[in-house]
Amino acid sequence: MKFTTMAATVALAIGITGAQAEPVKVGMITTLSGGGAGLGIDVRDGFMLAVKQAGNPDLEVIVEDDQRKPDIAVQLADKMVQSEKVDVLTGIIWSNLAMAVVPSVTAQGKFYLSPNAGPSALAGKGCHPNYFNVAWQNDNLHEAAGAYAKETGYKNSFILAPNYPAGKDALTGYKRFYGGDLAGEIYTKLGQTDYAAELAQIRASGADSVFFFLPGGMGISFLKQYADSGIDLPVVGPAFSFDQGILQAVGDAALGVKNTSQWNKDIDNEANKAFVEAFQAEYGRLPSLYASQGYDTANLLLSAMAKADVKDADAFRAALKEADFASTRGDFKFGPNHHPIQDIYVREVIKEGDVFTNKILAAALTDHADAYAGECSM
Amino acid sequence: MSFLLLIEQVLNGLQFGIMLFLMAAGLTLIFGVMGLINLAHGSLYMIGAFCAAAVAAATGSFLLGLVAALAGAAAAGALVELVVIRRLYDKDHLDQVLATFALILIFSEGTRWVFGSFPLFLDVPDFLSGPVTLPGGIEYPLYRLALIVVGLLVALGLYLLISRTRLGIQIRAGENDREMIAALGIDIAKLYTIVFALGAALAGLAGALVGAIQSVQVGMGEPVLILAFVVIVIGGIGSIKGALVGAILVGLTDTLGGIFLPEALKLFLDPSTATSVGSSLASMAIYILMAAVLILRPAGLFGARA
Numbered sequence: 001m002k003f004t005t006m007a008a009t010v011a012l013a014i015g016i017t018g019a020q021a022e023p024v025k026v027g028m029i030t031t032l033s034g035g036g037a038g039l040g041i042d043v044r045d046g047f048m049l050a051v052k053q054a055g056n057p058d059l060e061v062i063v064e065d066d067q068r069k070p071d072i073a074v075q076l077a078d079k080m081v082q083s084e085k086v087d088v089l090t091g092i093i094w095s096n097l098a099m100a101v102v103p104s105v106t107a108q109g110k111f112y113l114s115p116n117a118g119p120s121a122l123a124g125k126g127c128h129p130n131y132f133n134v135a136w137q138n139d140n141l142h143e144a145a146g147a148y149a150k151e152t153g154y155k156n157s158f159i160l161a162p163n164y165p166a167g168k169d170a171l172t173g174y175k176r177f178y179g180g181d182l183a184g185e186i187y188t189k190l191g192q193t194d195y196a197a198e199l200a201q202i203r204a205s206g207a208d209s210v211f212f213f214l215p216g217g218m219g220i221s222f223l224k225q226y227a228d229s230g231i232d233l234p235v236v237g238p239a240f241s242f243d244q245g246i247l248q249a250v251g252d253a254a255l256g257v258k259n260t261s262q263w264n265k266d267i268d269n270e271a272n273k274a275f276v277e278a279f280q281a282e283y284g285r286l287p288s289l290y291a292s293q294g295y296d297t298a299n300l301l302l303s304a305m306a307k308a309d310v311k312d313a314d315a316f317r318a319a320l321k322e323a324d325f326a327s328t329r330g331d332f333k334f335g336p337n338h339h340p341i342q343d344i345y346v347r348e349v350i351k352e353g354d355v356f357t358n359k360i361l362a363a364a365l366t367d368h369a370d371a372y373a374g375e376c377s378m
Numbered sequence: 379m380s381f382l383l384l385i386e387q388v389l390n391g392l393q394f395g396i397m398l399f400l401m402a403a404g405l406t407l408i409f410g411v412m413g414l415i416n417l418a419h420g421s422l423y424m425i426g427a428f429c430a431a432a433v434a435a436a437t438g439s440f441l442l443g444l445v446a447a448l449a450g451a452a453a454a455g456a457l458v459e460l461v462v463i464r465r466l467y468d469k470d471h472l473d474q475v476l477a478t479f480a481l482i483l484i485f486s487e488g489t490r491w492v493f494g495s496f497p498l499f500l501d502v503p504d505f506l507s508g509p510v511t512l513p514g515g516i517e518y519p520l521y522r523l524a525l526i527v528v529g530l531l532v533a534l535g536l537y538l539l540i541s542r543t544r545l546g547i548q549i550r551a552g553e554n555d556r557e558m559i560a561a562l563g564i565d566i567a568k569l570y571t572i573v574f575a576l577g578a579a580l581a582g583l584a585g586a587l588v589g590a591i592q593s594v595q596v597g598m599g600e601p602v603l604i605l606a607f608v609v610i611v612i613g614g615i616g617s618i619k620g621a622l623v624g625a626i627l628v629g630l631t632d633t634l635g636g637i638f639l640p641e642a643l644k645l646f647l648d649p650s651t652a653t654s655v656g657s658s659l660a661s662m663a664i665y666i667l668m669a670a671v672l673i674l675r676p677a678g679l680f681g682a683r684a
Binding site for chain 1: 383393486517657
């Protein structure tokens with residue numbers, strides 16, 4: 001009797017480790033050099049923090065730099081799938097790179113967990129059972145900005161974004177919830193650093209507000225030049241031009257600007273407090289939303305690894321779909337197209353001591369899902 | 379589209395062109411005198427911006443930052459010339475491109491290593507911030523006006539340097555016949571180092587000036603480098619005058635094209651298609667300009683040699 005119990009325990013133990021011990025190899029392709037490096041580094045650092053905290057010996061992560069170039073991202077993905085034999089890919093920041101990589105790796109049976117890019121093409125008709133977006137569908141933060149603009153009573157917005165997939169998603173998203181007139185709509189060049197021409201158009205347009213989506217260095221340039229131009233229309237934008245990494249470079253020009261984000265360091269839950277503290281202790285800086293997305297992506301992966309074997313694709317997919325992890329955003333679940341259903345907040349840029357950061361004002365949209373879920377059949 | 383808006387856009391194009399001139403002048407000088415294609419010129423632009431940002435942050439003075447940018451970029455230029463570039467003069471252009479491309483990677487990663495991956499803060503100084511009202515009621519940022527003035531002063535200074543000084547004579551002689559001036563007893567190695575440092579200092583100055591209204595970050599020099607090459611191809615390789623005219627042409631084409639192409643297309647397309655087709659065409663405008671110039675004048679507008 002005792003022997004059988006013991007045997008059963010052993011069998012159970014073997015059974016459990018059998019599910020876990022199959023190592024999971026993760027290939028992270030992200031931007032670590034060039035203009036957009038701050039974003040990729042934050043995603044990587046957030047991801048690796050969660051990996052380190054979990055201390056799971058069965059998880060191996062390979063990190064490679066895509067230099068923000070689609071051709072390099074494709075080469076890296078091929079290498080990771082064919083010679084490194086990874087099970088899961090993640091890490092891509094930019095939508096144009098995601099469009100070049102994701103459809104091909106998911107078609108080869110690999111899982112892709114997106115810690116940032118969420119192009120509409122992958123959320124609607126192009127959705128895939130093995131593609132999970134842990135950040136947002138591209139339109140989401142812009143939809144929240146549109147909702148905020150409508151609520152605040154803006155009637156005549158001037159809107160601008162770079163000419164690439166995420167830029168188009170941005171303006172579409174804003175317009176979907178905003179509902180007012182447009183004083184102007186401009187697509188700028190991706191990577192553009194001088195906005196004098198656009199600012200002159202804004203000034204001449206008679207707009208009552210400005211919405212812009214210019215991630216990274218483009219946003220820094222725009223905000224500095226906006227402040228210097230003497231135009232004093234209210235500005236609203238998604239968090240991408242107001243994240244922790246770039247606020248210090250914008251300085252006073254960003255103070256008081258309203259921006260929308262699914263995450264902020266003051267969201268009140270245990271997971272988030274622990275994350276902000278651990279991130280600061282590990283890297284000596286405040287985390288950005290990108291870091292929180294990387295951290296959540298790793299924790300999602302770890303939660304699925306605890307439940308299923310990655311070689312059993314159906315079980316692993318089901319485990320991912322449950323999203324059974326403590327997100328830094330609080331409530332988090334996946335919609336039918338494997339994109340998040342989550343709250344999106346309006347934040348304001350403030351100065352805490354010497355450091356520029358954000359505080360949450362209110363929720364702009366609650367339990368918000370994306371507009372493309374209905375087009376997805378899987 | 380009002381007349382005032384047009385004037386403001388012309389000023390914007392002029393300012394953009396003049397900043398491009400600072401980059402292109404150094405590039406064309408180095409190519410003209412030494413026959414060297416320096417892809418790392420954009421890195422010197424970045425070094426200027428980072429020196430300015432670091433010194434301005436430490437001292438609180440933008441002007442000291444500018445001095446630091448000039449000194450830092452010139453020193454980096456001289457060092458690179460002595461250590462690396464000097465070995466490339468008698469190599470063919472492919473070797474030069476490869477070696478200076480390697481320098482881009484080294485400078486980028488080196489800068490990241492020293493300053494981190496996040497953009498630095500560099501702001502317009504208080505005495506130049508905010509808009510001024512120009513005759514006709516145009517509100518225009520004072521800092522951009524200052525950029526135009528500084529750029530034109532530099533252009534004038536370069537003109538005087540090259541046409542009126544002993545160094546200028548040596549530079550012009552070097553452009554015409556390198557072996558001969560060496561044979562005449564001029565220390566050609568020293569001349570090369572000086573020219574390279576001068577070109578680097580101009581790039582550094584441009585980086586620092588532009589850094590105050592843009593973002594100071596790793597990799598900021600490469601997009602400008604491409605435009606600077608377009609400028610010197612249009613202007614004629616080796617010609618400072620060509621660089622000035624080419625830079626202003628590129629600046630105006632780029633700025634005005636970005637405004638008027640979408641507007642013009644709106645006359646016969648629906649607005650959102652016109653906007654996206656127009657902005658795509660506008661990004662191509664300067665390259666179309668370059669192609670047109672090359673068809674009409676294969677050596678560029680002021681090029682001496684093909």
